[in-house]
Amino acid sequence: MNVVLISEHASPLAAAGGVDAGGQNVYVEHVARGLAAAGHRVDVLTRRDDPALPAAVEMAPRLRVHHVDAGPPCFVPKEALLPHMPAFAQAARRLPAVPAADVVHANFFMSGWVGLALQRRLRLPLVTTFHALGLVRREHQGAADTFAPERVEIERTLVRRSERIVAECPQDHADLVRLYGAAPGRIVCVPCGVDTSAFRPGDRAAARARLGLPAGEFVVLQLGRLVPRKGIATVVEALARLPSTMPLRLAVVGGEARDPDPARTPEIARLQALAQTHGVADRVHFAGRRERHELRDWYVAADVFVTTPWYEPFGITPLEAMACGTPVVGSAVGGIRHTVQDGRTGFLVPPRDPGALAARLAVLRAEPALARSFGAAGVRRVRAEFTWDKVAADLERVYAAVRRRGPEQQRRPAAVAALSTAGCVS
Structure with a gap:
């Protein structure tokens, strides 16, 4: 045709x-x-x-x-x-x-x-x-x-x-x-x-070494467009509810420039101010925009991928994370509610609910075997259906x-x- x-x-x-x-x-x-x-x-x-x-x-x-x-x-x-x-x-x-x-x-x-x-x-x-x-x-x-x-x-x-x-x-x-x-x-x-040849499981330690991420931190990844409706503020607020002694990093990938620029990406400035207000500025790290061939390392390096938009017509990034063997915590909205199987490939939480998100992150931090099982189930689901x-x-x-x-x-x-x-x- x-x-x-x-x-x-x-x-x-x-x-x-x-x-x-x-x-x-x-x-x-x-x-x-x-x-x-x-x-x-x-x-x-x-x-x-x-x-x-x-x-x-x-x-x-x-x-x-x-x-x-x-x-x-x-x-x-x-x-x-x-x-x-x-x-x-x-x-x-x-x-x-x-x-x-x-x-x-x-x-x-x-x-x-x-x-x-x-x-x-x-x-x-x-x-x-x-x-x-x-x-x-x-x-x-x-x-x-x-x-x-x-x-x-x-x-x-x-x-x-x-x-x-x-x-x-x-x-x-x-x-x-x-x-x-x-x-x-x-x-x-x-x-x-999902392009399963480009997004696939890999060696977390090696990916972190390439990205300069510490080996011992619990890395939470947020990746995609930086606009308010994506709900990244909920993730920042969730960090404030987790123990300050927990070695934790929120890596935010996206924006208008490779070097994070609050002037070009206003959402970065808003989130930085919010992190400062909640006392977690040292836990939130903006990586800037990355090309698609660079994204696999970020998914593989993360302990968990988080996506908590207010609404989401579909959402490709949760599938990319699942294809890389990374568990997903996502808002129970739109396409995410369909692609992420609660309790099997990750967790679903209500949008704009930092308390619920913090609780699920704490579970995955405390139970790495559960996180690994979610990751493996996500790979199987993507390869079969998406x-x-x-x-x-x-x-x-x-x-x-x-x-x-x-x-x-x-x-x-x-x-x-x-x-x-x-x-x-x-």
């Missing part, structure tokens, strides 16, 4: 960990690579945010990334990108790969807006993955949500007009039905995945069900019908 992936703000070529670079970048990159490796022609459309970028980049055989001119060729926060989507859609129509597509897969609601325009003008079948839903975001962030109010109506239109909606976890499926009235028969559950090869194969079946091919287009193979519910069971 000829597949077009639209990802307006999240380029598969961007470094993860930046202000608007995270799980969606990883998702689009690995889905595109997996489909291309399976023999399909894949074209990824993303917005040009640097005038020096070439018009197109060949990422791999049969895989090309197009930098689409839409708005100024510089960084623009994704909250401000919607007015530039008409220009994006107009430029996309001029790319030869787009009219030739068998299916368009839009990622995020603004890519969905473009997908709707292409569906209308070129009669292209549309598959949509939201990655996050506006009404869910409003429930958790309230006035802090600065996306345009049109977002919700765009999402409602996508729910009605997409041939298939890809839910990433059971909570995503439930929210689509509860908040948007989505028809369950149009929803297919396909999770995110590989990118499996994700690409599942999406391939979704595309085959809706691809542009005349009267047979509306047929829905039993394999795809099974996907609608198989992945949506907690």
Whole structure:
């Protein structure tokens, strides 16, 4: 098939960990690579945010990334990108790969807006993955949500007009039905995945030596985008509830620069002040942003990976930690509640509850054998359920069900019908 992936703000070529670079970048990159490796022609459309970028980049055989001119060729926060989507859609129509597509897969609601325009003008079948839903975001962030109010109506239109909606976890499926009235028969559950060749268990002592981490400390790792909703403040507050005699370090990996810079990453400044207030500043260490090939050492070096967001549509970092054999303590929200099995691959705790988090960290510190068993179970779970090869194969079946091919287009193979519910069971 000829597949077009639209990802307006999240380029598969961007470094993860930046202000608007995270799980969606990883998702689009690995889905595109997996489909291309399976023999399909894949074209990824993303917005040009640097005038020096070439018009197109060949990422791999049969895989090309197009930098689409839409708005100024510089960084623009994704909250401000919607007015530039008409220009994006107009430029996309001029790319030869787009009219030739068998299916368009839009990622995020603004890519969905473009997908709707292409569906209308070129009669292209549309598959949509939201990655996050506006009404869910409003429930958790309230006035802090600065996306345009049109977002919700765009999402409602996508729910009605997409041939298939890809839910990433059971909570995503439930929210689509509860908040948007989505028809369950149009929803297919396909999770995110992990590159198990890049993220795998290793020698903790050797990883710590490479990173300059002390051998005798209990290392708690937080890795990803540094924004308030990720709940890192909860981790800092949890440290204050643990004995001051415990040799403990919170390593925070992420931000806008390799060298931690509070000016460029305001969340660092906020967390530093919070750590100072709680008397744990000497236990909190900011490592700055790291490239993806460097992340495995951090996961392997840690005794436990912690992720306590207020809400999380899916969350790839817990899976990466599990793939490296590291137990996870995560918020019982969204995709984390699905991927982390409480009492088997780690612990689930309520969001914004530093007391509950501290209690679980104390258990893992006191019972290293339990922590090791969680780590081993996490490796098994990821390799069985969350590989990118499996994700690409599942999406391939979704595309085959809706691809542009005349009267047979509306047929829905039993394999795809099974996907609608198989992945949506907690």
